[in-house]
Amino acid sequence: MNTETHNFSNILHENQNKNWVRAIDSSKIISWLDDLFRIIFPEKALETIQIELLLEQNKAKFTAILTEINKDKTSTKSRAVTAAFYSKLPDLYSAMQQDAQAILDTDPAADCIQEIINSYPGFFAIEVYRIANAISGLTNCLLPRILTEYAHSKTGIDIHPKATIGIPFIIDHGTGIVIGETTIIGKHVSIYQGVTLGALQVEKSMEEKKRHPTVEDHVIIYANATILGGSTIIGNHSIIGGNTFVTKSLNPYSFVMQSNKNTVLNQQEIKEINFFSI
Template identity: 85%
Template sequence: MNTENNRFSNILQESQSNNWVRAIDSSKIINWIDDLFKILFPEKALETIQIELLLDQSKANFISILSEIVKDKTANQILDDAEAFYAALPDLYTSMQKDAQAILDTDPAADCIQEIINSYPGFFAIEVYRIANVIASLTACLLPRILTEYAHSKTGIDIHPSATIGVPFMIDHGTGIVIGETTIIGKYVSIYQGVTLGALQVEKSMQEKKRHPTVEDHVIIYANATILGGSTIIGNHSIVGGNTFITKSMNPYSFVMQSNKNTVLNQQEIKDINFFSI
């Protein structure tokens, strides 16, 4: 090995000794969440004994992942966390069913629950968030963030695992949605593509503060709306129109829309106008 390679190898070794490591192979986590979804939403109904065996295997894999990634807990504490997560799974499953039903009830393009489970990116992103959120409440580790970033990579929907989201929650289309860490969302909220629920300022000193908005029950937020600030509250039953930019609270039953007007011209009278000139 030449001198330069040897020097770089030493630099890498020293850096990796100071936490510059991945901590776990993400593929193990992805396989675990995909297998869990196959238990919750299988291609065909499973017998009870099959479900029990699959859940036992899922729990064993989960414990293995936690054991690799969590370094500040004993084996017994990790077992307790795993038991707590799987004890929460029935309630999680009920929440998922309510999310899917609400999407079916509100989206005129949805024909059946199976379509939502199989093909709706919003449903997938919401349910991965719900799983990650429970894990985040049990243990501080990389696992919840890896899960939501997996959903982000598949759907274009970025939901922080520590956000608070009520049941049911509906996302339609979804690409480009960002929901920040301290966001609070109530029940029966619908969000469309490109919506950002973000911070008014991005400063490390605000890490422990509420930086993201609160959206109360029965609110609809249409495409590309941006709502910023930890003190910003969107009152219940409000409608937020597309392309709006909001940094102040709205009272319940409010309706906000873009004030810019579209210009409509008769095409037969504007043939000589080149709208695409530079």
């Protein structure tokens, strides 16, 4: 072994002892999540005894993951978190059903619940968020963030696990949506692709402050709208039009829209105009 390799190996070894490690193989977490979804939304109906067995296996996987991440050699804390999380599962399942039903009730392109469960990226991102959010309230570890970043990588929808989102919640299309950590979203809110619920400024000193907006009940936010600021409140039943930029609070029943007008020209009369010159 040459000197450069030996020296770099020593540097890696020293830093790994200072927490420069991944803590866990993310594929274990994804496998656990996939198994959980197969129990909650199976391909075919399962008998009660089958469900009980699968849930016990899933619980054991979850405890092992927590133990590995938290380096809990006795797994006592991990078992306590596991029990608390699985006690929340009935309420999480109810929330997921309400999310799916709300999508079916509002989206003219949705034909059935099965279509939503199998193919809607917005539904998948919401449900992974709900699981991650429940876990984040029980333990301070990497697991919730790994879950939501997995959903982010699959759908292009970035929801922080500590955001607060009411039931039901609807995401249509979804690609490019960002929902920040301190965002608060009410019930029956619909969000379209490219929407950002973000902070007005990003500074480490603000980590304990509310940086992201509050969206009250029955609000619709159309594509590519940007809403920023921890003190920004979107009043209930408001409609935020596409490509708008909002940094101030809005009263209930507000309607925000872009005022720029489209220009329509006859192509046959403007042959000499070059629209692509710089």
